[in-house]
Amino acid sequence: MRYKLRPVSPASNSPFSAEEADELVNKDEQYVMRPWTHPAGEPVIVARAKGCVVTDVHGKDYLDLTAGYFVNNAGHCHPRIVEAATEQLHTVLQVSGKHGTVAAVRLAERLIKLLPRSIDQAFFSTGGSEANEFALKMARQATGKKDIAYLENAYHGLTLGSLEVTASEKYRESAGKPLGNETYTIPNAYCYRCPKGKRPESCATECLDGVEEKIKARPTAALLAEPIQSVGGLAPPEKWWVRLDAIRKKHDLLLIIDEVQTGLGRTGTMFALEHYGLEPEIVTGGKGLSGGVGSLAMTCAGKDVVAKFFGGTTPTSGGNAVSAAAGLAMIETLVDERLIENARAMGEYFTQAAWALQDPWIGDVRFTGLLGGVELVANRDTKDVLGKKQIAAIKDALHAEGMLITVSGLYGNVLRLQPPLTITSAQIDTFVAALRKVLAAVRHSV
Numbered sequence: 001m002r003y004k005l006r007p008v009s010p011a012s013n014s015p016f017s018a019e020e021a022d023e024l025v026n027k028d029e030q031y032v033m034r035p036w037t038h039p040a041g042e043p044v045i046v047a048r049a050k051g052c053v054v055t056d057v058h059g060k061d062y063l064d065l066t067a068g069y070f071v072n073n074a075g076h077c078h079p080r081i082v083e084a085a086t087e088q089l090h091t092v093l094q095v096s097g098k099h100g101t102v103a104a105v106r107l108a109e110r111l112i113k114l115l116p117r118s119i120d121q122a123f124f125s126t127g128g129s130e131a132n133e134f135a136l137k138m139a140r141q142a143t144g145k146k147d148i149a150y151l152e153n154a155y156h157g158l159t160l161g162s163l164e165v166t167a168s169e170k171y172r173e174s175a176g177k178p179l180g181n182e183t184y185t186i187p188n189a190y191c192y193r194c195p196k197g198k199r200p201e202s203c204a205t206e207c208l209d210g211v212e213e214k215i216k217a218r219p220t221a222a223l224l225a226e227p228i229q230s231v232g233g234l235a236p237p238e239k240w241w242v243r244l245d246a247i248r249k250k251h252d253l254l255l256i257i258d259e260v261q262t263g264l265g266r267t268g269t270m271f272a273l274e275h276y277g278l279e280p281e282i283v284t285g286g287k288g289l290s291g292g293v294g295s296l297a298m299t300c301a302g303k304d305v306v307a308k309f310f311g312g313t314t315p316t317s318g319g320n321a322v323s324a325a326a327g328l329a330m331i332e333t334l335v336d337e338r339l340i341e342n343a344r345a346m347g348e349y350f351t352q353a354a355w356a357l358q359d360p361w362i363g364d365v366r367f368t369g370l371l372g373g374v375e376l377v378a379n380r381d382t383k384d385v386l387g388k389k390q391i392a393a394i395k396d397a398l399h400a401e402g403m404l405i406t407v408s409g410l411y412g413n414v415l416r417l418q419p420p421l422t423i424t425s426a427q428i429d430t431f432v433a434a435l436r437k438v439l440a441a442v443r444h445s446v
């Protein structure tokens with residue numbers, strides 16, 4: 001089943017004529033390089049965006065369940081963020097990395113006060129992958145050890161250094177060369193498909209048996225992990241983190257927590273590490289940290305790590321003042337407009353609404369705040385993964401219904417639902433109604 005992607009005639013809210021819009025789409029295809037684009041429905045060339053809605057050049061509105069790839073947590077073009085960035089544009093833009101700006105100082109102070117006591121200073125760079133590379137450098141410089149343990153199914157970026165700690169073979173092969181052998185995986189907590197066949201009530205974190213032996217066998221500097229794995233929305237039970245944290249402390253591993261996607265309110269707390277009371281030595285972040293203006297990332301560390309950090313790179317645009325001002329405005333907006341509370345409430349609403357569909361293809365619904373995933377299965381009892389053809393058709397059909405989503409997960413069968421934290425129950429109802437229609441239509445036609 002294929003849906004027509006563009007409206008035949010432009011809607012009245014398009015800032016472009018139909019011809020201009022077509023030309024823009026064609027020029028995108030001609031001039032913009034974009035690997036791994038889904039063959040149908042994408043890319044959407046966005047003309048404007050507000051709140052949870054983006055509008056393409058043809059005037060078609062989409063409910064953005066990706067928050068601009070998990071960046072615009074306070075919604076697209078929030079007036080407070082726009083105002084802060086505009087004011088900063090008239091003040092100072094970019095200075096040498098040897099110096100500072102008022103905006104970057106204020107953001108660093110705000111972040112350090114929000115993070116656990118174990119964290120003292122922030123180092124700014126330009127993207128999540130880069131922030132994680134700096135975290136690896138810091139951990140190696142601080143410990144004098146080379147190896148890094150990370151979780152199965154982990155995603156920490158696609159640059160050559162961050163690929164070393166990203167699990168997916170598809171991504172790792174994109175390096176075009178063998179990756180180093182200083183990193184290794186330990187089990188993640190995919191409880192819906194527990195490899196030990198345990199149910200949550202009877203689980204004694206058996207998946208972590210054997211981890212100590214693995215760690216002991218290698219000179220390991222750090223354990224790198226997201227508190228909740230964004231790919232597939234996998235939130236470990238508290239006992240899993242308690243045990244893993246104890247193991248890594250026993251063997252003197254630094255803990256690097258990647259909050260690139262889970263941070264800034266996404267999971268219903270400012271940082272997802274708060275769900276587990278983790279006190280890492282290093283925390284990374286990015287995405288919404290720039291408030292959606294330019295790109296900004298952070299590698300924050302405790303004083304012992306900071307003392308041994310001798311850098312090795314100066315990202316020219318790290319800590320850009322406009323991004324920092326916008327990022328700070330986003331944090332204040334999350335707090336003042338109680339958007340983190342809204343993330344918690346809407347995550348629960350989404351969970352109930354998705355289960356209420358009672359659709360035979362919905363195997364699991366996992367929301368922590370608005371970090372959400374709906375896992376699609378062909379059979380609820382056997383948990384067989386829904387076929388690739390059906391998943392592609394569902395994605396296309398949702399797109400045609402005006403829903404921007406991404407699909408992820410170890411088996412590529414999880415609808416990823418991560419809207420701006422401003423989303424309302426009425427907007428969730430609109431999405432769930434579309435999902436009901438699409439699942440039924442694809443079941444009958446593919």
Ligand SMILES: Cc1ncc(COP(=O)(O)O)c(C=O)c1O
Pocket residue numbers: 127128129130132155156157158226230258259260261262286287
């Ligand atoms: C958990 C996590 N870490 C790191 C990254 C890499 O960030 P970037 O794409 O800004 O390099 C991402 C991006 O999706 C991410 O989700």
